Amino acid sequence: MTVVLPPPARRRRVPVRQVLCLLPLLLVAVVAVHHRHVLAEGFGHLATAKWPWLLAAAGATCLTWVAAAVTRQGAVVERLPGLRLLATQFAAGAANHLLPTGLGASAVNLRFMTVCGLPLARSSAALALYLLAETIGRLGLLAALLITFPHALRLGTLAPDTAIGPLLIGICAALSVAAGALVCVRRLRTAALSFLRTALGEARSVHMRPARALALWGGALAFPALQAAGLAAVGQALGLPVPPAHMAVAYLAATVAVALIPTPGGIGSVEAALILALVAAGGPVAVATAVVLAFRIITVWAPLLPGALTLGALVRLKVI
Template sequence: MVPLLLVTVVAVRHHGVLADGFSRLRAAEWPWLLAAAGATCLTWVAAAFTRQGAVVERLPRRRLLAAQFAAGAANHLLPTGLGASAVNLRFMTVCGIPLARSSAALALYLLAESVTRLALLAGLLLAFPGALRLGPLLPHDAMGPLLYAAGAVVVAAAAVLAGVRRLRRAVASFLRTALGELRSVHARPSRALALWGGALAFPALQAAGLALVGRALELPVPAVHTAVAYLAATVAVALVPTPGGVGSVEAALVLALVAAGGPAAVATAVVVAYRVITVWLPLLPGALTLGALVRMKVI
């Protein structure tokens, strides 16, 4: 019942976004919206492939796919991906994988997803250098403070590791386990293909979903430019600790679509409709699936 209660709270807090999104959907071209919904469903399949590729043991396929659907709902109720990580960590431990190796597999999944997302964004920017115009959105003197802040975080983390011996040992032990898991997975071509192929397909399908919604609402931005805008926006908000990125993702996507050349009003409509399809429509069935998997002791 807790996931259902949280869904209700989140829906009440964002009822204006929901109402606006559903009103936008009524005026859209439905074939393109159905294609966007199909791309959203395929993201759960891609996530299941990536999770399987991160471990050597064979995981039960149907339960793995159901866990990804439930993890999506949990991810929108807890900050910064903690919900999906907790669901998948519990799922792997229930499947008999030790906690240390499950944690290493989770880290490997996050690494693969981050690397492929950044690589896909870099590749598209190299192929289409004019896809995103950040000049009007990013102040000229903003890059320096951002780099200094990132450097300060790295230095602070290194200082903490150097000063706390117990933490240093725990990190070293985790890294050894993670490297061992990395070697074991890449010793099996099928696992490596599932890991990196699923990690690449996941952001590609998400970007395709936004492009399809843009086509449904007649956004005057090429599909590739829309994909670049999506990838850039999601990379930018990756560290914002909001549940499911609600609020921060919408703002970043609107700014990115405007930077790609879209009118602000149409870009807002596209983003709201896209978030209804990818977040709000699956949220209640995902929460029900999460509760069922907990009761069945799958997680």
């Protein structure tokens, strides 16, 4: 008599992709609940604002995703699929506000480029080139505006405890630790030199094509300019008594100052720095606070949920 054994129980596979699709929505809910008072106050200020200026701020925010897509395309020689690239920038914006500054967008774009067929080393080099161009564009625009409007920021109006000395000391310490690690760790130094050679080769290839170079540097300048224009539009909507050019200087100075602070999307640090910068530009504290809260509602919180949904859809469709 033969005994029929039952088939072995199948191990259920964890639906990793489905979990990744839902994770951005969960993070949005957590961040929104944590900052619910800021959201309520920001929406209250929006209700009393001049709507044409708010629409202009929203339009400038939408154009920042186009500028980011143009810059990303300019950082690689190969032609990237345009609509998917633009959707990825929108989704990357949401990821950037849910993870420490820069990590979310970098991870999303790195994955997108590798799915498009670029090797990991070249994708990383393109990512580094984008970050370098964006940094140079932001600093260059700030320098040009400070030369044109040298008295835009009156730092003497700030309290002494807002000095940036501790921040500069922290930055110098971090750079010293990184330099020491590169000098002392041979394997790390070898990997860094190899990546540097790849990055330089990628940059050389991009700049041999005028269209790519124009997209890279044009987008790198347009991106912070559009962000600054959005803040200036919100300031006009709420009646902030500061010239728009001075508000642009305040925005660029504040974002440069908090670039190395690892908070999700700069939430918290950007608000504080923007308020201080607008006060230094001559704005009253109460109105400057209202402008910053309304600006962050438009640029961060309003796109956060649709951006998270787009991110989940891109993961499900295997675009990233």
